[in-house]
Amino acid sequence: QLSETKMLSAQGFGDPGKMKDYHYTGPVEHKFSPYAFNGGTVLAVAGEDFAIVASDTRLSEGYSIHSRDSPKCYKLTDTTVIGCSGFHGDCLTLTKIIDARLKMYKHSNNKTMTSGAIAAMLSTILYGRRFFPYYVYNIIGGLDEEGKGAVYSFDPVGSYQRDTYKAGGSASAMLQPLLDNQIGFKNMEGVEQVPLTQDKAVQLVKDVFISAAERDVYTGDALRVCIITKEGINEQTIPLRKD
């Protein structure tokens, strides 16, 4: 039973892997690993007055697909959505903890948590598990107090910062350079830097996920897009490759 699979993400680069020894040395004992990798990609883009959080809906483990309809975007407040990918068990527990903390804050302070506050709180929740981390790559998308789009990206132990766009999960290494080029206008000479409109951003997100589904085995089935504006959260589902 494969409990850890090599995939094109940060893990693949540092680990010498099974290629170190070609010959079979004897019986290999596998210790129980409390972690599993369930795949999935999350993406968030911040615009002038909107934010988009998108994720695929495939839940896989090893060579199997557990579900084709398991979106990774979770609504936290009317202006904030979080995308969590990695180990599904930790994603579920973490979102439950965040929901409970949001309720506690609402009851003690009589106001809803802002996106920035949720991000700071999540950082401390994740760091509280520094020695047995939540295996979750989080990206928060929402509107800040001024109504501008905000994206906060996290690493599994709580380091975070505010970005304009970020991809996380199994296809993140493929999507991030594309977003750097198309939204950040990086590595392009002599190009006019126009601000991103909502329609163009949604179309870009759809195109980018279609490309990710082509090349990453853990991404596919369907795409769930959550568009956050001051009117509320609008959800769309677009089909992707099912193979």
Place this chain on the structure above:
Amino acid sequence: MTVFDQLSLDGLRFNLTSEKNSAIPLDFFTPPSANSASFCLPNHSTTVRRPFPLSHGTTTLGFIFQGGVIAAADTRASAGGLVACPAVHKITPIHSHLVVTSSGSGADCMLWERILTREIRLYQLRHRRRLSIRGTAKLLSFMLHPFKGTEVCVALTLCGWDKESGPKLIYVCSDGARLQGDIFSVGSGSPYAYGVLDGGLKWSLSKDEAISLAREAVFRATHRDAYSGNNVDLFHITAQGWSQRKREDLKEEYYRDMEKRSKDRRGKIKRE
């Protein structure tokens, strides 16, 4: 509501509360191990192997000269071989006269800086005076001591200006070192930065010369070290406080350097 409050979950909780003065309740959850009776350190031999790498690798430097303290750093955060973020802030202001440069694991540095800022502010409110840079470094070092031997990896350089004793540069790391000095460079790119700094540093440098020396040192380090790169952040601390220079993309600097080299080469060929 304290910083590290957390709903209780099943499993061992390594509860660390320092004594009376600064009660920092730090609750760290640890995986339940078979011989939990003999459990003492978080870094027990039966710890769970992490399936992902954390961000590491950097070039930061700080030095003192006649015009104050300069702190400079690159902005790349790498996780394994991937650039996790090309635009990280490695130099964070703690208060108006103290900045801290961070190196090591990104999350550890970020959270420990946050804890330090909180403790310094609490000290200021309780004692109605600002804690000295030496006191800050000692406090940080003592807060990190319980985590010696664990995976926590922070190497911070406190760069500041004390009202009583002038410019100060103190290096604190999670191994327990606490060193005061005039020049420090930390991180995977530090050997390259030290080379440039040792070659050009003098007490009598002007502000612009010092800034350009710091920039040059970070640029050379990012050129040679794979884990450093992208931009350079620069802070200048004087008796009036810290001021930040605009973040500079080193890609432009690289092309300017190439231009200059090819011009020199052309000049040499003409003379021959």
